[in-house]
Amino acid sequence: MSASSPAPPLRSRATGRVTLADVARLAEVSPITVSRALRGERAVDPALIERVKDAAAKLGYVPDPAARALASQRSSHVAVLIPALSNALFVDLLEAAQRTLRPAGYQTLIGITHYDPIEEEQLLREQLQHRPAGLLVTGLDRSEATRALITASGVPCVHLMETSDAPGVYSVGLSQEEAGAAMTRHLLARGRRRIAFAAAQLDPRTLQRLAGWRREMVNAGLHDPALEWLNPAPSSLAEGARMFEQIAAHRPADKPPVDAIFFCNDDLAQGALLAALRLGVAVPAQIAIAGFNDLTGSDQMVPPLTSVRTPRSEMGRAAAQMLLGLMRGETPPAPSLDLGFDLVVRGSS
Amino acid sequence: MSASSPAPPLRSRATGRVTLADVARLAEVSPITVSRALRGERAVDPALIERVKDAAAKLGYVPDPAARALASQRSSHVAVLIPALSNALFVDLLEAAQRTLRPAGYQTLIGITHYDPIEEEQLLREQLQHRPAGLLVTGLDRSEATRALITASGVPCVHLMETSDAPGVYSVGLSQEEAGAAMTRHLLARGRRRIAFAAAQLDPRTLQRLAGWRREMVNAGLHDPALEWLNPAPSSLAEGARMFEQIAAHRPADKPPVDAIFFCNDDLAQGALLAALRLGVAVPAQIAIAGFNDLTGSDQMVPPLTSVRTPRSEMGRAAAQMLLGLMRGETPPAPSLDLGFDLVVRGSS
DNA sequence: CTGAAAGCGCTTACAG
DNA sequence: CTGAAAGCGCTTACAG
Structure with missing residues (x-):
């Protein structure tokens, strides 16, 4: 019983989770280097990146979204505001957006406005508290307060369904x-x-x-x-x-x-x-x-x-892709994307 | 220019956010007391609660979900797993659940499984990393691995659409x-x-x-x-x-x-x-x-x-209510709720 | 019923 | 290209 290792700390709140520090120890680098290597931010020696990634994989390391959000003041959520789920149009839009955002590591937070500008503003306030990394909103018409909230938040935002030429407004839609x-x-x-x-x-x-x-x-x-x-x-x-x-x-x-x-x-x-x-x-x-x-x-x-x-899946996908670019700090080739429409003539006319 | 106040700290990362500490200062209590008063956890002197709530309201204090999640190891998310949004059945279920959970302060995280047990397992893994406070899943049939994940996570879980008598399984549905x-x-x-x-x-x-x-x-x-x-x-x-x-x-x-x-x-x-x-x-x-x-x-x-x-809105609402109880640590009156169905006879039969 | 201390697991801001 | 220190804003675990 010769306990050479120190006694466990009294105030342990250990969660059993594999942390950045565990990876750093195994890879024999500092936690900051692990953080940078894993996020691909700033240049890190390729050899170190390799070592870090190996260590992370070996330990099954998964970053903690809450810790990340607290430290960076930005979560891995994308908030989506749509009027209703009862119109299949928005279901398709949402599914397509989610299909693009999820592989990139973003979770979708859905807000249903019921076509009500007041509800939209309230939902946005709630969602902004979660410091979303991005925002997808339906259409261009909304209250001045809501518009101001979006601008003031600094959260990248893409508008769906319509197109706009206004400066600083990103949109994917059709006329x-x-x-x-x-x-x-x-x-x-x-x-x-x-x-x-x-x-x-x-x-x-x-x-x-x-x-x-x-x-x-x-x-x-x-x-x-x-x-x-x-x-x-x-x-x-x-x-x-x-x-x-x-x-x-x-x-x-x-x-x-x-x-x-x-x-x-x-x-x-x-x-x-x-x-x-x-x-x-x-x-x-x-x-x-x-x-x-x-x-x-x-x-x-x-x-x-x-x-x-109307190209709703395409709109959802394209808007999500534009948003991913904005969240990476890129400038999209064009701030407004018009995806057009097709007349489908059938027997009723 | 007699700067009697200390110079601002060099390594400031101030976010401009109103924090618990700000509220504590104004209410002249400790931050822990503010935390407890606002969450209603443990007995706090009613007079203090009053003071704290006033101070919080005056400052427009809003808790930071990320900080809360990191400290408590539990987020304000409820993860919902449904097979598809293309079946209006699940849209109604989801809307009803969301309508009950949102006023209680929970955000809904939607995972669409496309009726695929493998996708369901993968979605659940991702969602569990966010340490959801609760879980709503569709039906009782799923892979053994998924079942084990749910149990091991310790996250309260309610099953939708079907009912079960199995011990420890909570469900709201119909036969x-x-x-x-x-x-x-x-x-x-x-x-x-x-x-x-x-x-x-x-x-x-x-x-x-x-x-x-x-x-x-x-x-x-x-x-x-x-x-x-x-x-x-x-x-x-x-x-x-x-x-x-x-x-x-x-x-x-x-x-x-x-x-x-x-x-x-x-x-x-x-x-x-x-x-x-x-x-x-x-x-x-x-x-x-x-x-x-x-x-x-x-x-x-x-x-x-x-x-x-089929009473889908009722199922969504009842399941969300049962989950809210479980998340508060309560034991529901009955672990399984059968909401029945109605035969609607119209002209086609 | 109340609080001082420590800690949750990351990233930012500096410095070298 | 890399790291030691500090900090994000809460809650837990103890102690009184």
Whole structure:
């Protein structure tokens, strides 16, 4: 029992975890060198890097995110703010972003704003307390306070879904207005004249699509405010069915009937298609129907739904990649990335 | 310029953050007392609590999660493992859980397993490095290694979707087998005899529903292995349409035709309903169709889809509440909570 | 019921 | 290119 080693310290709070110090001891260097070698920061002698990496692997060393965050004032989290998970659009966006960020060592922290600027601001405040390394937010419209919070935090931020030319703003998206205009031109080209625009939720991007529709209708000399059906309720199949019933039932004596409806989102259009089926309204013979986002199931509808395919997985991936660059301190080749859209013409129009 | 205050320390890394020490100074107590007063841990003189809270409010103090995690070896994260976000079922579950956990100060860390036990194990390893305060996992089936990781971590864990009687296992769910049996009994009661069970993805819960169907079919003396259509592909409307076409086209000479199809999930059943419409197959006259989970849109289908409503928001909320209790060190009244299900009979059956 | 000391496991800021 | 010291902002473990 000749205890040559010193007695364990009285106030031990040892966690059993392999630490940087353990790796440093095995590699016979200082902890700082281990830290630098493992993070690839600053030049370290290649031979030492090798030795450190071997030691780390041998011990199964895993950095402690909390210690790292406390010391560096920056966590390994990326905060993502999206309006809802009920719209498949955002689910795809999120999955793609996560798929890019996770291999790079970042955890995703999701905040659901329910399309509410107040909730968005509150969520952002909470997330900023975790000192995220990066930020992914939906769209460009938000409260002045939220915008100021983002700027003041100094956290790299990329905006999703829309594009912006404002200095210092990074964005990956598409022109919602052009997409709305393109669909309207398609319906006009098919000979439709009384094209209604039907929208729910009325978020900023929906209103941009509305602007595109309005521009083309005015250009064609066919605009009529009575063709705008704007409904602040959340978007859903049931809501789309209700709106279709209303629009189809609305037959003013002094105007020709609606011959096409452009819905701002596919779930509404799918509901409309089902309502038309129930009511015996022939699509597209009597009324053409078009949607937006080309969501799951749209190609299965009867008739299949004409829509605008938006590159949501690509947006999620590209935005995450731009953010990774910003977090490394790089300047992206272009601050704004327009990923475009595709018109998908199917049987409903 | 009579600088009576000492020069600022040379090696300042001040963050400008309001710290526990600032609050302690203003309240004229020690930092430990502030820590205890704010967390409600251990008895502290009520008068002091008051003083501390006032001081904290006055300074706008917000605890630093990283420092807290490092010192306590437990973060404010709850890790959630779900198979996919493409099934609306899990979106609802997640939203409900988050809605309960966030007000209690917990951030949700989402891991998507893609129904893969290997991915689940890897995700769990990553998440455990963040020392989550709690764990929410889907179902009871997982690799032995994953199970061992959970146990060894000592992190409180609640299982979603199914219920278990195993000691030390906490769960909130429903009997998938009973739900499958109930739907089958309903179809039998309607006079259906050749009831097919059509499934995709083939995850554990789907197989439990299959077992319920099989039990009732055997009991009724009507079971036939040829009625089982098991497809490992991911579940979707398009896949449901394909399966319906196959099943409808399969007309062996020696057996009566299928007169009902019980799909393991509503998206498949919705796709089948649309395929029936395209093919001119009368539902329910010729074939009854039933689904599972009562997802969005099922009530809008033509005809409306018969389904099983599963209490997913309730499950998410109840599981989160049980977890909050466990994280506080409490023992839940019952380790297993069965929230049941409702048969929703609509026009398709 | 309250507190002084130590420690959690990293990185920053200097210095050489 | 490398390292000794200090510090990030909390909580734990003791002691009284």
